[in-house]
Amino acid sequence: CLSNFTFLPCPAVSYMPLTKSASAGPRLDNDKLYRYSYSAEVGLNRLTGSTRGNTGFRISSDVDISLIWRNPEIQDEQLLRLQISNVEVESVGKRSRKNNIFHGSSAESILGKVRLEALQRPFMVLWKMGKIRSLYAHKAEPSTIKNLKRGVAMLSFSKLKYSIFEYKATKDQVIRTKHLDTCKTQEMGFTTHSPVLGISGKSTSETVITLENGIIKSADVEETHILSINARHKAATKVLSRQSLMLKKIEVGPTEAAGKDVASVVKSLDDKLMSVGVMVEKVKTKCKGCPNLMDTWKVVRSQLEPGSLSKAEAPRSFLTLLHSLRKASKSEILTVLRNCSKTVLPQLVDAVTSAQTPSSLSAILEFLNFSKKEGLVLQERFLYACGFASHPTETMLQSLLDLSQGQIGSTEIKESIVIIMGALLRKLCLKGACELPTVLKVKEMLLAGPDSTQMESEVQMYLLALKNALLPEGVPILAKYAESEVGAFSTIAITALQRYDPQLITPEVKKTLNRIYHQNKRIYEKNVRAAAADLIMSSNPSYMEVKNLLLSIGHLPHEMNKYMLSKVQDILRFEMPACKLVRQVMKDMVSHNYDRFSKTGSSSAFSGFMARTADVTCTYNLDILYSGSGVLRRSNMNIYGQGNNALLHGLQVTIEAQGLESLIAATPDEGEEELESFAGMSALLFDVQLRPVTFFKGYSDLMSKMFSMSGDPISVVKGLILLTDHSQVIPLQSGLRASAEFQGGLAIDISGGMEFSLWYRESKTSVNNRGALVVIGNVTVDTDFVSAGVEVGFETEATLDFITTVQFSEYPFLVCMQMDKTTFPFRYLSTNQILGDQLVPGSEFPLHQENSNMCKKVFEQAW
Numbered sequence: 001c002l003s004n005f006t007f008l009p010c011p012a013v014s015y016m017p018l019t020k021s022a023s024a025g026p027r028l029d030n031d032k033l034y035r036y037s038y039s040a041e042v043g044l045n046r047l048t049g050s051t052r053g054n055t056g057f058r059i060s061s062d063v064d065i066s067l068i069w070r071n072p073e074i075q076d077e078q079l080l081r082l083q084i085s086n087v088e089v090e091s092v093g094k095r096s097r098k099n100n101i102f103h104g105s106s107a108e109s110i111l112g113k114v115r116l117e118a119l120q121r122p123f124m125v126l127w128k129m130g131k132i133r134s135l136y137a138h139k140a141e142p143s144t145i146k147n148l149k150r151g152v153a154m155l156s157f158s159k160l161k162y163s164i165f166e167y168k169a170t171k172d173q174v175i176r177t178k179h180l181d182t183c184k185t186q187e188m189g190f191t192t193h194s195p196v197l198g199i200s201g202k203s204t205s206e207t208v209i210t211l212e213n214g215i216i217k218s219a220d221v222e223e224t225h226i227l228s229i230n231a232r233h234k235a236a237t238k239v240l241s242r243q244s245l246m247l248k249k250i251e252v253g254p255t256e257a258a259g260k261d262v263a264s265v266v267k268s269l270d271d272k273l274m275s276v277g278v279m280v281e282k283v284k285t286k287c288k289g290c291p292n293l294m295d296t297w298k299v300v301r302s303q304l305e306p307g308s309l310s311k312a313e314a315p316r317s318f319l320t321l322l323h324s325l326r327k328a329s330k331s332e333i334l335t336v337l338r339n340c341s342k343t344v345l346p347q348l349v350d351a352v353t354s355a356q357t358p359s360s361l362s363a364i365l366e367f368l369n370f371s372k373k374e375g376l377v378l379q380e381r382f383l384y385a386c387g388f389a390s391h392p393t394e395t396m397l398q399s400l401l402d403l404s405q406g407q408i409g410s411t412e413i414k415e416s417i418v419i420i421m422g423a424l425l426r427k428l429c430l431k432g433a434c435e436l437p438t439v440l441k442v443k444e445m446l447l448a449g450p451d452s453t454q455m456e457s458e459v460q461m462y463l464l465a466l467k468n469a470l471l472p473e474g475v476p477i478l479a480k481y482a483e484s485e486v487g488a489f490s491t492i493a494i495t496a497l498q499r500y501d502p503q504l505i506t507p508e509v510k511k512t513l514n515r516i517y518h519q520n521k522r523i524y525e526k527n528v529r530a531a532a533a534d535l536i537m538s539s540n541p542s543y544m545e546v547k548n549l550l551l552s553i554g555h556l557p558h559e560m561n562k563y564m565l566s567k568v569q570d571i572l573r574f575e576m577p578a579c580k581l582v583r584q585v586m587k588d589m590v591s592h593n594y595d596r597f598s599k600t601g602s603s604s605a606f607s608g609f610m611a612r613t614a615d616v617t618c619t620y621n622l623d624i625l626y627s628g629s630g631v632l633r634r635s636n637m638n639i640y641g642q643g644n645n646a647l648l649h650g651l652q653v654t655i656e657a658q659g660l661e662s663l664i665a666a667t668p669d670e671g672e673e674e675l676e677s678f679a680g681m682s683a684l685l686f687d688v689q690l691r692p693v694t695f696f697k698g699y700s701d702l703m704s705k706m707f708s709m710s711g712d713p714i715s716v717v718k719g720l721i722l723l724t725d726h727s728q729v730i731p732l733q734s735g736l737r738a739s740a741e742f743q744g745g746l747a748i749d750i751s752g753g754m755e756f757s758l759w760y761r762e763s764k765t766s767v768n769n770r771g772a773l774v775v776i777g778n779v780t781v782d783t784d785f786v787s788a789g790v791e792v793g794f795e796t797e798a799t800l801d802f803i804t805t806v807q808f809s810e811y812p813f814l815v816c817m818q819m820d821k822t823t824f825p826f827r828y829l830s831t832n833q834i835l836g837d838q839l840v841p842g843s844e845f846p847l848h849q850e851n852s853n854m855c856k857k858v859f860e861q862a863w
Helices: 109-113 113-119 143-153 261-269 293-304 314-324 330-336 344-356 358-367 377-388 394-404 412-428 437-448 458-470 474-483 487-499 507-518 525-539 543-552 558-573 579-586 698-706 849-862
Strands: 032-046 055-070 075-093 124-126 131-138 165-169 173-179 189-190 199-212 217-228 232-251 272-276 604-612 615-627 632-643 648-657 676-684 693-697 714-731 737-757 763-783 787-807 814-821 824-830 833-840
Touching: 032 143, 032 714, 032 763, 032 787, 055 232, 055 261, 055 737, 055 763, 075 109, 075 113, 075 143, 075 261, 075 358, 109 113, 113 143, 124 143, 131 143, 165 474, 189 272, 189 676, 217 698, 217 737, 217 763, 217 787, 232 737, 232 787, 232 824, 261 272, 272 394, 293 314, 293 330, 293 525, 314 344, 314 676, 314 714, 314 737, 314 763, 330 358, 344 358, 344 377, 358 394, 377 394, 394 437, 394 763, 412 437, 412 458, 437 474, 458 474, 458 487, 474 487, 474 507, 487 525, 487 648, 487 714, 507 525, 507 543, 507 824, 525 543, 525 558, 543 579, 558 579, 558 604, 558 615, 579 676, 604 737, 604 849, 632 763, 632 787, 648 763, 676 714, 676 737, 676 849, 693 714, 693 737, 693 833, 698 787, 714 763
Parallel strands: none
Antiparallel strands: 032 055, 032 232, 055 075, 075 124, 124 131, 131 272, 165 173, 173 199, 189 714, 199 217, 217 232, 604 615, 615 632, 632 648, 648 676, 676 693, 714 737, 737 763, 763 787, 787 814, 787 824, 824 833
């Protein structure tokens, strides 16, 4: 609804105020020519800071306006002739002669002879009842020229919506403010589904019209568009567009033409004039001298080697490659894929998939052979890139559906395909595409999936897919599997329900969770009960639900007592939503007493702040549950980002272990006597659940891994992710168009490991996160004769390690948790320059005091 109705630069002998009640527009005197000076300029800059990024241009001219024809039956239907002359093009910002491309240049040398002639060729406007009905110009004229003519004529893009305007009117002046934030431009393009990682915009426009003796003496328009990166609002661009019209003189004009209708009059005056519409046209510009895909690849490939992925150069090169891929054909992409070294190929697959064009998707599907097991790494990188897609299409989802129904060489890949289909399903539903045929097919498949198979691995696969899809219809299915006799099913189902809006956790689901926690029907594993308790507390619990949870403390397995106590204390300390109700319950001395709240153990739950800025608040929580013998049962680390009134689950890394008590001749806890030896790791990254990784399964596998264990971590996810992806076109009232492209690339390496030493009676689990982030925004005004642009952004590199050491040589065993971030750089970027380079000091994130005391003992013994 970008209504470009600022004014038609035509004086009125009977001026009608621009109000909703106005039924007719201005009427021109015949036999008169009104000559105005006109200018349209656009400037681009960073919102704050350096002025070196100022860029833009101004087009100025004279405009002659005269009445050609008036409908004899409807006096307010008029045909106006407009002609632009004396065109000049100049720079907006202050530049030296050396850096000013306009200095000493004529309009003809800048626009070219053909374009200048077209711009100065007369055109016509049909003005009826105060609104522009049509514009007549030569159809063969370049789109840029026709758009500039539309800007000069101040054409309305659509019917005026008075609700978005504010008016101030006096006898000789009208001021109109237009609020553009509620308008939809013609080409929104796409944007990132999470507002935390997205782009915010603010747009305003003000028109001031000055009258003299009922004639428009001057009109000025100032239009501002600000685009900022939500994660760092300081990284923002500003588009400033101005138009100015000033009456120079009134002369004798052409006589009024005779005729009964507009079409015949226009044809009699110039038979090449045609109605070309009032909407601004797309401008196709060709990049002269721009490198092709292969040239770009040769420049960036060395920065995409595995050893470079922790440096900012990797995501920066990834984004450069991405832009080139989005312009490339399928054959060009296949050529690069087929001529790539093995070490860089996984990163290239990330980039090709992230491009999300029909050509790139077709090329990568032709390149990968899913029927062979050998290409597992490349296949999984493709699938993960699909899961992180910023604007997935039905075609992408259909491609995965086709793959899942075809021949697949690897069981792991089949599982990943189905799990990622759940992520695509959610993103398509979020953008209103939930009723597309393919979406409906996949939805039906996932909902029926868990009950359609007897294989445990396939049931887990479908439950993980539902965890990604977050379908409201999936809640009853997940609630059913939460009570399963298979612990893995229960854990996945409950953690999936934790991701839903609390409003969807119905009373029936809560009854299920309470049955699990309180073991009303059967015995459950500790980690399943702990997950149920977490979900009860985070889903608007009732007074009795909280009271029963508190009363259970003291009657639980030893380490679970300590876990629940720590969870309650964390809710109070971090002021979570349930804290008021917990305090209310704790007023009852039966629920809150020394005996209950003095339980000891090593299990814990702790939440804290990683970072708090004006733009984003980043929090973390660490939940660790041990078995009574001192062996890790579950370690769960979560990182959340909150900003722009939205929450992003940035990271969840869960390490689970079971059945290890026999190694140290310990007695398993109740309900866990028959559990098979197992250890594995599961990761959720940027709201996308990935396929879990198994460290070992079964006693024989455990023993072989123990004797061959190198201590090296196992990679869970590694690659390049397109985090931010925003594209839009802003039609300016001058007829020019501003194109905005914001992309954020993340190079990430998440790995985890578990070491177990019988000799030293010590176990160590580690989660290592390394990454580099680059976010760059480009805003350009690109015509086919001149262009201007500005670039903003930021980049950073960081490392975050979480290590848990357990010494179980004696009881109570010693547990030390460490969560460290290293010193890392942060840089603000602007067009080809670094504006600020700072080092953010490293630190060890605080955990509870008991942990600090325990770490001192662990390291004293190690020393």
